[in-house]
Amino acid sequence: MTTQTLPIELYYWPTPNGWKISIMLEELGVPYTVKYVNIGKGEQFEPSFLKIAPNNRMPAIVDPEGPTADGGWGGEPISIFESGAILQYLGRKFGKLYAADERGRAEVDQWLFWQVGGLGPMAGQAHHFRQYAPETNTYGIDRYTNEVNRLYGVMNKRLADREFLAGGYSIADIASLGWIKPHKNQGQDLEDFHHLKRWYETLLARPAVIAGLAVGEERRRSIVDDKDAQKVLFGQRARA
């Protein structure tokens, strides 16, 4: 297995997308340092962060021991944004939690992209309309609560005859966990999804998951009543 000497820098805030990478790094047991990006205070717009993450979203990483041209490690530093790309990179680098064979990898990728392109954004919109929207918008609430419910159903069915989403425990499971955690804020009841509930409880008991979820927990604040944070986070448009 590749050994990591210098710590990986994790640009992070304790949210469902940030947790994916703190959990992954804890699972891998590699050295890392946390660079907090307080997204409620606008730190995601710092020019130094935008160089790493031009989409002004965390998580991102800088690996000081990047890939070399001959397929090894310990080359020039590399920065990566987008949680799915980071999970795949770490899985490939350390040869863990991401199947090595093409069939297994394709299976993991399907569920990873399902989370990044579906569960995450839809659950995020459900949070928005149910908790943050300044006025009650029944159409928005119903649309996203229903879609998240449908996605939970897909996941529940997938987990009916297997322990994890794609082969053994993998980056696909790690990616989805953080978005199931706030299920109440998405208007979902895990009692309606027994296989999903079993999976969720199994993952929550893993020491690395406990450690990953604890990273920066003391900094986590609800933005429901934080108008300043809402101003930073909502209504963003293209910047000059």
Ligand SMILES: N[C@@H](CCC(=O)N[C@@H](CS)C(=O)NCC(=O)O)C(=O)O
């Ligand atoms: N597709 C991105 C989504 C990341 C994302 O939405 N991060 C949020 C917090 S959970 C963020 O950094 N928001 C800052 C902002 O909206 O300006 C990923 O998977 O990495």
